[in-house]
Amino acid sequence: MPRLKLSFFALMLAACVCGQPVLAQNVSVHSPVIPVVTDREYNILSEIRIVCADDTSVLNEVTLNVEGLPARAIRNIRLMGTGTMSAIRSRSKSYVLQSEGKRLGGGQNVWCNPAFANEIACRKRPKTGEIRLPAAFRLKKGDNYLYVSLSVAGKRVPDISAPFVFRVKSVYVDGVPSELQRSGPETKRLGVSVRQSGDDGVYSYRIPGLVTTLRGTLVAVYDIRHDSSLDLQNNIDIGVSRSTDGGRTWGPMIKAIDMREWGGLPEAQNGVGDPSVLVDETSGRLFIAALWTHGLGVDRAWTSAGQGLSPSQTGQILLVSSDDDGRKWSAPVNITSQVKQPDWFLTLQGPGRGISLKDGTLVFPIQHIAPDRIPEAGIMYSRDGGKTWSTHESARTNTTEAQIVELSDGRLMLNMRDNRKTGRAVSTTSDLGHTWEEHPSSGKLVEPVCMASIINAGDVLLFSNPAVSSGRNHTTIRSSVDGGLRWNAGVLLDEEENWGYSCLTMIDEDTVGILYESSVSQLLFQAVKLKDITSAE
Numbered sequence: 001m002p003r004l005k006l007s008f009f010a011l012m013l014a015a016c017v018c019g020q021p022v023l024a025q026n027v028s029v030h031s032p033v034i035p036v037v038t039d040r041e042y043n044i045l046s047e048i049r050i051v052c053a054d055d056t057s058v059l060n061e062v063t064l065n066v067e068g069l070p071a072r073a074i075r076n077i078r079l080m081g082t083g084t085m086s087a088i089r090s091r092s093k094s095y096v097l098q099s100e101g102k103r104l105g106g107g108q109n110v111w112c113n114p115a116f117a118n119e120i121a122c123r124k125r126p127k128t129g130e131i132r133l134p135a136a137f138r139l140k141k142g143d144n145y146l147y148v149s150l151s152v153a154g155k156r157v158p159d160i161s162a163p164f165v166f167r168v169k170s171v172y173v174d175g176v177p178s179e180l181q182r183s184g185p186e187t188k189r190l191g192v193s194v195r196q197s198g199d200d201g202v203y204s205y206r207i208p209g210l211v212t213t214l215r216g217t218l219v220a221v222y223d224i225r226h227d228s229s230l231d232l233q234n235n236i237d238i239g240v241s242r243s244t245d246g247g248r249t250w251g252p253m254i255k256a257i258d259m260r261e262w263g264g265l266p267e268a269q270n271g272v273g274d275p276s277v278l279v280d281e282t283s284g285r286l287f288i289a290a291l292w293t294h295g296l297g298v299d300r301a302w303t304s305a306g307q308g309l310s311p312s313q314t315g316q317i318l319l320v321s322s323d324d325d326g327r328k329w330s331a332p333v334n335i336t337s338q339v340k341q342p343d344w345f346l347t348l349q350g351p352g353r354g355i356s357l358k359d360g361t362l363v364f365p366i367q368h369i370a371p372d373r374i375p376e377a378g379i380m381y382s383r384d385g386g387k388t389w390s391t392h393e394s395a396r397t398n399t400t401e402a403q404i405v406e407l408s409d410g411r412l413m414l415n416m417r418d419n420r421k422t423g424r425a426v427s428t429t430s431d432l433g434h435t436w437e438e439h440p441s442s443g444k445l446v447e448p449v450c451m452a453s454i455i456n457a458g459d460v461l462l463f464s465n466p467a468v469s470s471g472r473n474h475t476t477i478r479s480s481v482d483g484g485l486r487w488n489a490g491v492l493l494d495e496e497e498n499w500g501y502s503c504l505t506m507i508d509e510d511t512v513g514i515l516y517e518s519s520v521s522q523l524l525f526q527a528v529k530l531k532d533i534t535s536a537e
Contacts, residue, residue, distance in 0.1 A: 025139075026051040029182035032088055033495040035191030038154030038248075045166045046186060047088055050144040050173060054158065059137040060172040063130060065146060068164030071128045071154035078149040079121040079133045079462045080112070084111065086145050087111035089496055089519065090473070103229065105499040106521045107197025107204060112149070113330050114134035121155070130169065139173070142255045152190065160190045160248055161511050189528070190392070193521035194220055194241050194250050204229040205239070205522045206350050207451075208515040209277040210503040214284040218243040219326040220515050221256065221275040221288055222523055227268070230313075232301040233293045236271035240288075242326050247525045256320055256329040257290055260521065262455035263311070268298050272318065276350030280385060286322040286385055288329070289349035289364050291315050297375040304347035307371075309337050315346045317366075321386065337379045339391045345369035349380075352403050352453055352503045358410070361432070362386055365402040365414060368394075377402040377425075381434045389427045395427035395436040401451040405461060407483055413439060415454045415463070415484075424448060424465075426484065442482050448472055449523050451501040454484075457512070460534055463487060464514055472500030475516055479534045489536050491528055494518050506530075 030050045036043045087203040088111070089101050090232065098115075100108035108137035110116050120134040131324035134149075148168065153332040154160065167186045171178045195205035202224055207219040234287045238257035259270040275290045293301045305315045317339060318332040340347040347368035354364035361464055362382040369375050371521040376394035395402070405411055411428045414436075418425040424447050426439035445452075445463065450472055452465035459477050467476040469489070475498065478490030507513045511527050518524035 009530075024288050025057060025066045025173050025178055026181075027171050027173065027178035028183070029171070030088075030179040030188050031166070031182075033185060033492050035494055035518060035520055035526060036150060036188050037150060037191050037193050037365060037524070038152050038157065039162070039192065041151050042080070042149045043520070044087060044111065044147045046148045046168050047085075047086060047091070047151050048146040048148070048171060049175045050146070050171070051077055051087060052141055052144060055141040056138045057174050059120075059139055060175055062133045062134055062148070062171050063169045064133065064460070065130055065169050066164065067126045068162065070126060070156060070158070071126075073153050073223070074123045074126060074128070075153050076122055077126055077131055077133065078119055078134065079202070079471050080147050080149055081120045081137065082111070082116060082120045082147065084143050084145065085116065085139070087117065087147050101497060102175040103228065104204065104231075104495070104522075106524065113230050123324070125300060135169070138197070147181060154248055155194060157190060160246075161529050163187045163189050189519065189526060190248070191520070191524045192247055192527045194515060195222060195239070195523040198509065198520050200253055206499060206501065206515065207274050208501055208503045208523055209275050209288070209351060209353050210505045210513060210515040211277050211279045211353055212505045212507060212513070213279055213286065213325050214242075214281070216324050218507065218513060219277060219286060220250070220523070220525070221277045224253075224255070225273070232271045232273045232291060233269060233296040233304070234271045234273075235268040235296050237274040238272050238275050238288060239270070240326055240329070243525075244509045246420045246511070247387060247513055247527050250525070254327070254329070256288055257318060257332055259292055259294075260374065262321065265295055270294050274348055276352055276354055276364055278362060279353030279356060279365060280362060281356035283385060284323075285386065286326050287354070287362070288320050289354070290318050291348040292318050292332075300423055302346060307338060307343055307344055312465050314340075315348060317347065317349060319386070335389050335438045338389045339366065340368065343371045344529065345373065348405065352451065353505070355404055355406060356405055363404055363412065364396055365404045366391060367400045367402065370397070370414045374398055375400045377414060379404055379412065379414065381432050384410065392433040393436060395433070396438070397424050399425050403452065403454045405454050407456070413454070413484060415449070415452065417449060417451060419449060421449055422470075424452065432459065439484065445487060446533055448500070453502050453504040453514075454504065455504045455532060456507070457506055460530070462504055462512060462533065464504050466498075467498045473497045475500065475502060475518065477504070477512060477514060477533050479536075481509040488534070491533050492537055493526055493528075532537045
């Protein structure tokens with residue numbers, strides 16, 4: 001018997017013989033719903049909180065269990081101590097962690113910064129099953145916070161959509177196994193960081209769009225926000241990342257749109273953002289629509305862009321295309337005059353993604369600020385493969401960032417961010433936006449007023465957003481089998497606070513892909529089996 005186990009046994013026996021209570025500490029284990037990011041050194045799987053009556057206790061050992069991951073994929077498991085601070089943002093009192101979370105979203109790393117977290121124990125390449133982490137760590141009086149970290153080699157995981165199970169089995173303090181108060185699910189899901197603060201020297205990445213090309217390539221689009229996390233007008237370009245292996249790995253970043261110092265003004269006064277991406281299902285051509293703002297003095301575009309049509313007056317809708325599966329992109333074409341009325345204020349696309357209808361029509365969701373300064377959402381469409389674009393009536397007032405889906409009966413459903421804070425606004429059209437009808441589900445999908453995503457997966461509609469009425473947390477994918485009238489509980493991916501935008505695509509007929517602004521990466525990709533979503537109660 002190992003010496004450590006023998007000492008535990010001896011201490012337990014002595015405590016029983018002397019009639020002393022065996023359990024003197026309050027020990028809790030919380031398993032948050034946070035993605036485990038592949039190829040990253042630190043991930044929070046479970047938080048351990050030990051409350052001590054004095055400063056004489058010692059943490060001896062933590063035993064763990066991992067099932068569902070191949071042993072060769074586990075690079076290391078660590079036990080990290082964060083002192084009197086919880087490393088989980090929603091549970092932490094750290095004003096530094098809270099501030100960094102607001103500033104950088106999922107790009108903040110206070111929780112694993114060496115100045116905030118000490119390594120107490122580490123096992124490299126452990127076998128799956130029971131794993132022991134010997135400690136000998138002196139505890140303080142009061143709260144002691146620790147977390148268990150897992151590092152996973154993404155290329156050694158055969159299926160990144162498959163969940164796995166992680167459990168803290170026991171925590172030994174002063175040689176005694178503690179009674180554990182447990183909370184949170186022990187099922188975990190993997191994620192892949194597509195873009196993170198600091199990648200390519202960029203401050204932040206935002207506004208995800210995602211499609212699957214006819215060749216099966218995943219193409220992600222997003223804002224490259226060079227100097228801050230703020231919206232237009234700012235130094236922003238449109239970036240593209242590609243994956244040819246179902247999202248397991250992503251190629252180097254490609255710039256699709258960069259207006260540089262157009263018109264003699266600095267780059268920050270020629271920013272391009274809020275992209276929406278579309279696949280022409282007939283030709284295979286890819287399109288990106290994005291908003292360009294020029295000469296607003298780095299003021300907020302939403303309130304500063306004026307009426308009219310020219311770049312000096314108002315924002316411009318630019319369109320670029322790719323005929324080689326997203327590797328190279330055309331020069332931008334300005335389609336503002338085709339879809340914007342002169343008395344409207346700012347007009348822009350989605351963001352997120354557009355769709356190709358069964359009859360070949362290309363459709364992007366759009367939004368504009370009407371003459372009364374109230375925003376309205378609608379669509380723009382092309383019947384000639386993207387050469388010319390048209391728009392008609394808006395679906396509903398006081399709505400913005402919308403996504404579009406074609407229903408089985410041919411109607412188009414527009415799912416909109418509703419500034420009334422009454423849930424997602426939903427309208428349908430049978431004539432490409434000449435007329436609109438409110439859908440019975442309007443207001444039924446809870447939202448915190450945030451961009452969301454909706455796609456058609458055959459007989460099933462899928463919807464993703466932060467599924468709460470306030471804050472941007474609890475990012476969830478839900479399903480509907482009756483055309484959006486009712487939605488199930490779905491699969492919760494990330495319960496922690498984040499910037500909240502998301503975009504869905506079908507990787508294949510059985511697997512859903514989502515690119516979203518998570519709590520652990522500014523742009524995170526996850527794959528989820530369709531059956532996991534549709535079977536959720």
